[in-house]
Amino acid sequence: MGDHRSPSESDSPEDLLRTALDTFDDPFFVVDDDWRFIYVNDPARSFLAQSRGRELTVGEIEGLHLREVIPEAVGIPFYERYHEAMETGEAVTAEEYYEPLNSWFEVRAYPSETGLSVYLRDVTERHRRxxxxxxxxxxxxxxxxxxxxxxxxxxxxxxxxxxxxxxxxxxxxxxxxxxxxxxxxxxxxxxxxxxxxxxxxxxxxxxxxxxxxxxxxxxxxxxxxxxxxxxxxxxxxxxxxxxxxxxxxxxxxxxxxxxxxxxxxxxxxxxxxxxxxxxxxxxxxxxxxxxxHQRTQEQLKRKNAQLEEFASLVSHDLRNPLNILDGWLELAQQSGEADHFDRCYRAIDRMDVLINELLALARAGERITDLQTVELADLVEESWQTVATANATLTVDTEQTIRADVNGLRQLFENLFRNGMEHGTTASRARSDAAFHESSNGRSGFGDQTEHRTDRVCFTVGDLDDGFYVEDDGPGIPPEERERVFEIGYSTAQGGTGFGLSIVRQIADAHGWDVSVVDGRDGGARFEFTRIERIHPAPAG
Known part of the structure; x- marks a missing residue:
């Protein structure tokens, strides 16, 4: 800031005003209606000198045209604001970035009949904050x-x-x-x-x-x-x-x-x-x-699709045993024969199976949130005890502990065991017949050979790198049917509901697991479950 002189009694009003303006710490200048400087205080002199890139005195600046002092002024925001004030006759206030000084200034331009007064205040620090x-x-x-x-x-x-x-x-x-x-x-x-x-x-x-x-x-x-x-x-x-x-x-x-x-x-x-x-x-x-939200929408879509499938299944699958029951019940009433009543009971049992599996299918698709620590081998053995497996064997080759819903996982194993029994018994019986005829060829004593004939199905549950498998030695599943077997209502077994493997997939999906079907080691079906949350090591006790 330049030196300021003290006012004296001989100073004119113009001199007094100039002296007051010289005390400003911020740049202030006045241009006439021809854009020539008629007053510049010392901070404005410094500002203009820095813009010009060389030292200037107040005397050198006053009388010069704005473009002579700042040749690049045309087109910059400051210049546009000055012209806006002069053209409209109204004061203009704005904050603009001035690139030559890498600074922000608050600009206030006040027009008059004879020119324009401009006040600048450096607000760079505020902008940086x-x-x-x-x-x-x-x-x-x-x-x-x-x-x-x-x-x-x-x-x-x-x-x-x-x-x-x-x-x-x-x-x-x-x-x-x-x-x-x-x-x-x-x-x-x-x-x-x-x-x-x-x-x-x-x-x-x-x-x-x-x-x-x-x-x-x-x-x-x-x-x-x-x-x-x-x-x-x-x-x-x-x-x-x-x-x-x-x-x-x-x-x-x-x-x-x-x-x-x-x-x-x-x-x-x-x-x-x-x-x-x-x-x-x-x-x-x-x-x-x-x-x-996406998961909820997907679940909603699955539920809607499931409801449509249920409606179709209920109307189709339950109608058959109902028709059977209706017909045989009428005959039973007329004849009183026990065989007619037995057929009615079988129709009722069939409906009971269908209803139970439909309910199981509905529950299987629910998202599982209550996971527990499960000793896989123990749960496999428990599930095995609840399935009619008199003509089957089980080998459990796992020691892993996983996180799962106990009830859902138990149902998964039960359905796989039942499915293997339904499809494997026929194939096993055919193998037994062939073995029987071969062993009895050229020998006497038919009755001695019948005790060696069996409809046995062998199951194995074992470990994978990121899950487990359930395998049987039945007829297996052809590659072209391995996706279809998980469809609701699809079954190749006589009297099958087609729900068992659908329930298996939905339980796996509810856990976030992947399930696939491949060939077993002995030609049967092998169901592999992967992406399973394991616990290492298995908890003691």
Missing amino acids: GEPIQERERVLREMYEVTADTERSFTEQVDALLEIGCDVLKTEFATLSRIRGDDYEFEIVRTPDGSIQPGDEVPLSATNCERTAATERTLVLADVVRDAPDLAEKAGYTEWGIACYLGAPVIVDGEVYGTFCFYDREPRAEEFSEWEVTLVDLVSQWLSYELT
Whole structure:
């Protein structure tokens, strides 16, 4: 700021005004209606000199045209605001960025009949304090636009959110993952090099996300080695080089679905800010809501489809035994013969079976939330005792402990055993007949051979890498029928309801398991259940 002289009695009103304006700490200048400077205070002189890039005195500036002092003024926001005030005759107030000085100024321009008075105030510091808020508003607005865009698919929305997060957090990697038991599946990913693709799987134990899922809390690691040395021993650091990590759990129906996380191969110089952590938490909560909503919609669609199937099955399958009952009951009343009444009872038993299995099918599709620790071998043995298996054997080759709904899993095993008995007895009988005829060929004593004839079916329950299998030595299931056997009402067994294997699949689906049919070791059917949550080691006692 320049030197200020004290006013004297000889000063004119104009001199007094000039002296007062010289005391301003902010730039102030006046131009006439021809845009020539007629007054410039010292802060304005300094401002204009910096804009020009060389030292100027007040005397050198006054009398010059605005464009002579600032040649690039035309087109800049300041110049436009000055002209707006002169053209409208009304005062103009605005905040503008002035690039030559890398600063923000509040501009107030007051027009008069003879020119324009301009007052400038440096508000750069205030803008710098407000920039983070403005940036956060921009990010939140962009996120809202993504999540509200119904034209985008869920995958496209998540991909856009991952991109926003990478930009804000300055990380190269971002993923939405799905956790299935001991497996960590990359569902939607952003990487700089394509090293990770959707659908790739790694052991959950190798990732930092294992801790995020176990604690169901956001994990914040600006420097993995410094902040969590034990995690630096995992493959995520030793093999993949993940040096910083920020991840939040995604919860669906009260259970951990997976994680929403960002990471990089270099540790951060600064900690993740509270705003950055909050941003990831916000998106993870949206994902939790959206995935829960999707699951609810899928369940609703399945229920509606199931209701339609039930209506069809009830009208078709129950009508037959009802017609039979109606006809034979009339004959029984007329004749009083026991055989006619027996046929009526069999029709009633058939309806009872159909109704029970329809109810079981309805319950099987319900989402399971109350999982318990289950010793698999014990439950298999219990299930075996409830099925009529007089002509069958069971081998249990498992010691694993899993998390499951006890009642649902028991019904799954019971249905598989019954299904194997229904389909396997016929084939086993055919093998026994062939063996009998071969063994009796050329021998006497027919009665001695009949005691060796059997309709035995052999079952085996054993372990897979991520689940278990149930296998029989029956006729097996042809490849072209392996999907159809799970359809409601489909059965190749005489008198079968076609509900048993549908119930098995729905119980597996309700647990989040995969089920498939392959050839057994002895040519029978082998049902494999995978993506199962194991407990290691098995609890004692």
